Amino acid sequence: MSPRSCAGLPVGALPLRGDAARAVAAVRLSRLAALLPDGLSVRLMDGDDSSLLADFRVRVVATLEDPDHYRMAGEVGNFVADHLGDRGLTAGVFRGGRLVAYGALGLPGADDPNRGRDLDLPEAELGSVAHMSSAMVDPSERGRGLHHRLIDWRIEVAEALGRRHLLTTVSPRNHCSWGHLAGHGIYPKRLVRVGGDLVRLLVHRDFTTDPIFDPATAELVAIEDLAGRWDVFERGHVWGRVAAGDGAARRWYALCGRVWRGRGR
Numbered sequence: 001m002s003p004r005s006c007a008g009l010p011v012g013a014l015p016l017r018g019d020a021a022r023a024v025a026a027v028r029l030s031r032l033a034a035l036l037p038d039g040l041s042v043r044l045m046d047g048d049d050s051s052l053l054a055d056f057r058v059r060v061v062a063t064l065e066d067p068d069h070y071r072m073a074g075e076v077g078n079f080v081a082d083h084l085g086d087r088g089l090t091a092g093v094f095r096g097g098r099l100v101a102y103g104a105l106g107l108p109g110a111d112d113p114n115r116g117r118d119l120d121l122p123e124a125e126l127g128s129v130a131h132m133s134s135a136m137v138d139p140s141e142r143g144r145g146l147h148h149r150l151i152d153w154r155i156e157v158a159e160a161l162g163r164r165h166l167l168t169t170v171s172p173r174n175h176c177s178w179g180h181l182a183g184h185g186i187y188p189k190r191l192v193r194v195g196g197d198l199v200r201l202l203v204h205r206d207f208t209t210d211p212i213f214d215p216a217t218a219e220l221v222a223i224e225d226l227a228g229r230w231d232v233f234e235r236g237h238v239w240g241r242v243a244a245g246d247g248a249a250r251r252w253y254a255l256c257g258r259v260w261r262g263r264g265r
């Protein structure tokens, strides 16, 4: 990543963590705040919000129509503590005093688990990894753009902090989640096993590259088959989700294919 996107900070100071990272992240909340629907506000959460965040996550997970969409068993470390302290940043969206959504960005240090290893990133680049750890929106506030805005905020913060690689894992069946991330250039690149036997998509964006889809290699894979299609990721990766049909007949597909390398490759 070039120094241009590092908020004017000396490159030697990167990557930032702790209070300095919180300051950079807080500045970028104003744009998110300006775009929120009426009645909602946003702030950085901190250690005093531990119970609030933990309870909210349990409540949202309990309402999932498919429990595979989010399993806490797939997380590493202590999610709440890690994302309210030195290892991460969390934006909380509130209606009055009620937490209705959050987006968490993990900033792994040298000794922390790092999803860059699952992608075989060079050791020298692990320090520039940020985790798009998770976002959750209260069912009553869905479909209003909160997830997309929380993705944008985390992208802006990661880039400003000098973290060029964004990574996380997502259930292949949670196409709403990975489809949204893919819409922001964070594409499913591999299948991995986490938390024992959970099969997850490893999604990734590198700010220094802008891969282009080769339409000649396009293949649609039904969402329910994706977890078994390891071959797709030997040839290329997933670029987005596609719907076919309406109403009860609607089915979702993963659009798969190779990176464009020019004709005659």
Ligand SMILES: CC(C)(COP(=O)(O)OP(=O)(O)OC[C@H]1O[C@@H](n2cnc3c(N)ncnc32)[C@H](O)[C@@H]1OP(=O)(O)O)[C@@H](O)C(=O)NCCC(=O)NCCS
Binding pocket: 060, 064, 069, 070, 133, 134, 135, 136, 137, 138, 141, 142, 143, 144, 145, 146, 147, 148, 149, 170, 174, 176, 177, 180
């Ligand atoms: C997945 C989840 C975070 C999505 O949250 P959400 O806030 O409903 O998502 P959004 O409102 O941003 O997007 C939903 C749709 O509303 C649309 N939308 C409606 N109003 C919008 C607006 N004002 N601005 C932008 N998008 C808007 C979006 O375009 C989007 O359509 P798309 O799916 O075709 O892209 C939410 O369903 C959730 O919390 N699920 C349970 C937990 C989970 O699975 N988390 C993700 C794993 S980490």
